[in-house]
Amino acid sequence: MSLQIFILGVLNRAEHHPYDVKKMILDNTDNVVNITDGNLYYNFEVLTKKGHIEKVQVVQTDNRPEKTTYRITESGKKALEEEIYASFKNAKTVLSLYASIAFIDLVDKSRLAFLVEEAIEKLQKRIAMVEDKLTTKIPDGIVNKPQRYGRFIATHTLDTLHTELKAYEALLEILRSE
Structure with a gap:
């Protein structure tokens, strides 16, 4: 803040x-x-x-x-x-x-809405990139500990990005409704 x-x-x-x-x-x-x-x-x-x-x-x-x-x-x-x-x-x-x-309430909400839309687009691209990494198939028997940890981190990152996306979408809805 x-x-x-x-x-x-x-x-x-x-x-x-x-x-x-x-x-x-x-x-x-x-x-x-x-x-x-x-x-x-x-x-x-x-x-x-x-x-x-x-x-x-x-x-x-x-x-x-x-x-x-x-x-x-x-x-x-x-x-x-x-x-x-x-x-x-x-x-x-x-x-x-x-x-x-x-x-x-002190600024132009339509201008803020535009900036929030840009943030949403960036988040959607990051989500797609992380999802792509998560869906990459690792051949059977090759999964080692670092890869498991990497998947955990990527999954947590994806969950966090989805939470941020929901918050930005809610904020955009508020800005558009006023």
Whole structure:
């Protein structure tokens, strides 16, 4: 998941401080994302230096660390859109798209659908290639341990690719229905 996409997307909806964003990430990913405070604050700093977000207010309360509230800039809104498209274009798995999927309402869904269609075509080609390897007949009596292990790996790869394909097809259906 791209932390910067998630930060920009959240700030596109409202002003927040980093702790709020961290809580939203954990709540929206069922705590499966490992996010450290250092990583979170580093990404806020990077986005601030790029001019994609800016500080709005710093509040200091008794015996508490100061809270800095941020908002997205116009540059950040453009960067968010570009990053969402780039993530779909370069996605290796549906899992890598989680942050972008959370904010697809901010971009052109037909453009995303086209990118998902391309991903589906690539997956179908990979599936065909793995299936071809699995259906290659090994002469009787020649199956050795490395070949058995290779078949196990190819079968697992094929199962994983089919799962990814189903997820991409479901995502495409969602994009087309809106």
